[in-house]
Amino acid sequence: MTTAPAAGRTRRRDDTGRPWLPGRWAAAAVGLVAVGVTIGLAELLSALGVWAGVLHAASSPVTALGGAFIQLTPEWLKEFAIRQFGQHDKDALRVGMGLTLVLVALLVGLVARRSPRTALALTGALVAVALAAVWTRTGTGPADGVPVLLGGAAGAVLLVLAFRRTVPASGPGAAGAAEQVAAEVSPRPGSAPVAARAAGTDRRHFFRVAGVGVVAAAAAGALARWVPSSAAVADSRARFRVPAPADAQTVPAGTSLGVEGQQPWITPTTDFYRVDTAFAVPSLTTDAWRLQVHGMVERPLELSFDDLLAREQIQRTITLTCVSNEVGGDLVGNATWVGARIDDLLAEVRPAAGADCVLCTSVDGFTLTAPLSALTDGRDALLAVGMNGEPLPVEHGFPVRMVVPGLYGYVSACKWVVDMKVSTFAAETAYWTARGWAPQGPIRLSSRIDVPRGFAQYRAGEQIVLAGVAWAQQHGIRAVQLQVDDGPWRDAELGAVPSEDTWVQWRWAWTATPGLHTVRVRAVDRDGTVQDEAVRPPFPSGSTGYDSRSITVS
Structure with a gap:
């Protein structure tokens, strides 16, 4: 004869009659579901909320945590990420954040298996971190x-429901069950009476809650990607037609020298480098x-997109x-x-005497200080x-971004720009300059070899065509020069350019001689300044040195 469960109580037992506790992997998985x-x-x-216009884009915990991580990352690590991953540094960051969240979620589940209250406290701490990142x-x-x-x-509710304890009723095996759970759940001497701890988890209820959680997490995540905020931006961009310019630059023939493997004179939009601090691309129509x-202006101004x-x-x-x-x-x-x-815009607002910079702010909060002189x-x-004939891609600043020739992007190329404050360098601190980068940021004279690739192999007497950009x-650019080993510098052929604000393609032919050779390139600007040979890293004002290739001729 068996003893029925006490009224109002549910229990599941294994073959020994002991109350069931989820295994470690099952508990860890439910922690992952709860965080999901x-x-x-x-x-x-x-x-x-963003779509309705009542919340800021940074109310997204993923965006806020990603932005906080980027801000707190030391400069050496940021430079390492850019060197290793280039414009895919954000992808690497997302992978790293995803792995971190998975590990934390698994830990929450494992802790909940033994102590749901401790797991709730840990969850509360995670929420507090996310709130701090948002605010x-x-x-x-x-x-x-x-x-x-x-x-x-x-x-938290999902954790409570999944790990809800049920107490087995009296009957065969009940005493043994009490002792088993006492040993597993709270073996510390002097703790609560064994009977009070002889509780297990309802197996069917546990997996039912976990299943509902999986569906809820997947549905919420999918819906978040299809909420009209991103759809509205895509629709806004699709409806926009780039206006016909009143003043269009004439591009001469001969800008492209046609060397296979050489960087195209116009960089395809899909290949254009992207380096910014936006963990998630801002949504702005x-x-x-x-x-x-x-x-510091006489006449403050506000512009709508139609005004622009x-x-x-x-x-x-x-x-x-x-x-x-x-x-x-390749950045x-x-x-x-x-x-x-x-400059026309700033002329209308009339900057005050003494102003020397413009603090530019992106919709996601990124700031830069552009020299006022360079803008006027x-x-x-x-x-x-x-x-390139199309509306700006969203990742490149749609609907409006700044483009300033002659300055590195960190002091000029503000994407998704929504605020320009005329001020002074002494009064303002911007994102990158606060981290030690030079405040002015003029672009350094540079050149690069695109063809051939490093350690290319040729036969003696073969004509080798080297090509690149400067x-x-x-x-x-007045001249681009090549040097083989320690020989004399030779002038390369240059492509045509419409202005001094674009790079120039170059090409140079060399008849190969046997041996291992090092070919170097340097540029000379129109003022006669020769490219800096000293090898310096990008920090704090841009890299210097000559690009080179090793070529084997047999």
């Missing part, structure tokens, strides 16, 4: 923490975009360069941009809306 529910729901609520982002307010709080509450121009398009649009081909570009690196690109002149000296500094924005 937390993040999925928080991301969904954040996306809905320390520029432009966020108290309401931006609501998605994290509600997501954390949902995850043309209707929502506004630009505030204020600070009503201004004269010009078309210019301009080469942009990242200060993190190593000698011979440089040449594109055709359409936009309105920044007549160079083709633009508020760009088009790139740039000296705001100065222009």
